[in-house]
Amino acid sequence: MKTFDYVRPANVRDAVAAASAPGAAYLAAGTNLLDLMKGGIVGPNRLVDISHLPGLDRIEDLADGGVRIGALVRNADLAHDRNFARRFPAIAEALLSGASAQLRNAATVGGNLLQRTRCAYFYDPDSACNKRDPGAGCDARGGDNRLHAILGWSERCIATNPSDFCVPLVALDAVVEIEGSTGRRVVALESFHLLPKDAPERESVLEPGEMIVAVRLPAAAAKFAAHARYLKVRERTSYAFAVVSAAAALRIDNGVIAEARLALGGVAMKPWRARAAEPVLAGQRADAALFRRAAEAALADAKPSGDNGFKIELARRIVVRALTLAAAGTPERMPALPASPFAVVSGALTHA
Amino acid sequence: MSTSTTMTVNGVKRTIAIDDPRMTLLDLLRERLDLTGTKKGCDRGQCGACTIILDGRRINSCLALAISHDGADIVTIEGVARGDRLHPVQAAFLAHDGLQCGFCTPGQIMSAIGLIKEAQTDNDPERVREAMSGNLCRCGAYQGITEAVLEAQKSLGIADRREVA
Numbered sequence: 001m002k003t004f005d006y007v008r009p010a011n012v013r014d015a016v017a018a019a020s021a022p023g024a025a026y027l028a029a030g031t032n033l034l035d036l037m038k039g040g041i042v043g044p045n046r047l048v049d050i051s052h053l054p055g056l057d058r059i060e061d062l063a064d065g066g067v068r069i070g071a072l073v074r075n076a077d078l079a080h081d082r083n084f085a086r087r088f089p090a091i092a093e094a095l096l097s098g099a100s101a102q103l104r105n106a107a108t109v110g111g112n113l114l115q116r117t118r119c120a121y122f123y124d125p126d127s128a129c130n131k132r133d134p135g136a137g138c139d140a141r142g143g144d145n146r147l148h149a150i151l152g153w154s155e156r157c158i159a160t161n162p163s164d165f166c167v168p169l170v171a172l173d174a175v176v177e178i179e180g181s182t183g184r185r186v187v188a189l190e191s192f193h194l195l196p197k198d199a200p201e202r203e204s205v206l207e208p209g210e211m212i213v214a215v216r217l218p219a220a221a222a223k224f225a226a227h228a229r230y231l232k233v234r235e236r237t238s239y240a241f242a243v244v245s246a247a248a249a250l251r252i253d254n255g256v257i258a259e260a261r262l263a264l265g266g267v268a269m270k271p272w273r274a275r276a277a278e279p280v281l282a283g284q285r286a287d288a289a290l291f292r293r294a295a296e297a298a299l300a301d302a303k304p305s306g307d308n309g310f311k312i313e314l315a316r317r318i319v320v321r322a323l324t325l326a327a328a329g330t331p332e333r334m335p336a337l338p339a340s341p342f343a344v345v346s347g348a349l350t351h352a
Numbered sequence: 353m354s355t356s357t358t359m360t361v362n363g364v365k366r367t368i369a370i371d372d373p374r375m376t377l378l379d380l381l382r383e384r385l386d387l388t389g390t391k392k393g394c395d396r397g398q399c400g401a402c403t404i405i406l407d408g409r410r411i412n413s414c415l416a417l418a419i420s421h422d423g424a425d426i427v428t429i430e431g432v433a434r435g436d437r438l439h440p441v442q443a444a445f446l447a448h449d450g451l452q453c454g455f456c457t458p459g460q461i462m463s464a465i466g467l468i469k470e471a472q473t474d475n476d477p478e479r480v481r482e483a484m485s486g487n488l489c490r491c492g493a494y495q496g497i498t499e500a501v502l503e504a505q506k507s508l509g510i511a512d513r514r515e516v517a
Contacts, residue, residue: 003373005373006373006417006419029416030415030416030417034376049419052420076409080472101463101466101470102397102400102410102463102486103415103486106415237482238485336478
């Protein structure tokens with residue numbers, strides 16, 4: 001690992017100033033960053049430790065009915081916050097389907113949004129990667145790419161965003177509060193991550209020195225609590241990234257879907273809001289044929305980036321399954337295997 | 353650069369010089385404090401052999417920078433027995449053959465102690481397996497590990513869970 005200067009600012013303003021220098025990086029828990037530094041994938045010359053900054057570790061109910069999650073809230077703390085999990089069950093389920101208990105105890109909300117792709121070629125300094133080394137090429141294109149992107153990819157990069165948390169967040173219209181040298185701005189999570197296009201090295205709208213201070217959910221996001229699920233296909237039962245995942249949230253009035261939200265994970269370099277599928281569902285009665293039509297709409301633009309054509313049909317089926325589970329109702333208790341297609345959900349529904 | 357940090361490790365306050373900011377909590381425990389019970393397996397957060405209790409929660413010590421954790425309260429495998437009296441989780445691992453070669457065992461035990469404090473698993477083997485998925489065992493002693501965790505959390509009881517480490 002390359003060495004670095006370590007600085008610990010006392011407040012957000014000092015942090016932004018310290019991190020604005022070229023080669024600086026923020027350190028929160030470091031669960032992804034240290035791994036990348038040990039592998040020689042990134043080598044910041046300065047770490048700005050924000051893990052001790054006051055006031056960023058709170059989950060606050062807002063006056064307008066929304067909720068504000070500080071950037072330093074730990075993944076496990078958010079998932080196990082009873083009030084939060086009751087109102088946003090698919091987000092809690094997504095969090096608990098990610099990583100391991102040890103990592104969830106350390107990893108932060110802001111860090112989750114900024115975690116890097118798990119593309120094996122990005123992680124291998126001896127492979128060509130336009131994300132690591134712009135212009136170097138992409139060894140994933142002709143390599144082992146069965147887990148790579150099927151939406152929004154470019155000739156330069158076919159990697160995917162590994163976050164589970166971001167998938168229900170983007171479905172539920174989360175926004176990101178960002179602090180920079182010129183003040184605070186708010187960006188919709190849907191616009192926060194950038195697709196690779198010609199510049200895969202740029203992964204988010206953050207400017208140098210800008211820092212995520214919070215994620216906010218609007219009051220309307222809680223209206224889906226009775227019918228909200230996250231479903232994630234993995235290559236092993238637990239502690240694995242998504243091959244494909246889906247967050248489905250429905251608001252059902254008198255047996256009719258009044259409003260639907262759908263997003264996909266593991267399919268693109270950003271959490272993928274499947275906006276085209278949502279109007280297909282609205283105003284309809286839940287049934288398998290309807291869900292299949294929604295899935296077709298969600299994947300209409302999908303195309304293989306390599307040996308991964310199977311992911312398109314897999315994603316459609318996961319969409320159908322997630323919508324079916326959401327329509328059946330949010331389970332009263334978190335399933336033993338959160339988000340697993342193999343989990344048996346028994347017992348009463350939370351909001352029946 | 354050189355700086356020093358003060359931490360409570362297994363109940364004892366320790367002041368340690370940190371001459372390299374790259375030092376992880378794992379390396380600090382092993383190389384500076386000779387607490388080699390905490391194992392370095394993958395050193396990348398994948399195997400769980402380095403699991404410790406940091407400020408009451410189980411974490412991977414290989415992915416935590418020591419310099420960021422001054423003032424921390426750390427419990428390692430060396431700190432869980434009371435003299436010759438094993439911690440109930442240690443005793444359960446022995447009783448249920450929750451190990452073969454033993455390399456992963458300190459991490460498994462610290463992870464199980466964290467799991468019991470978290471109180472999310474009931475007496476459900478499926479929940480226990482899921483909550484222990486961050487600890488790999490190359491010998492495949494998972495059956496015994498699961499039984500040991502189930503017995504330990506039963507014997508400790510809900511009321512005692514906050515006191516387990």
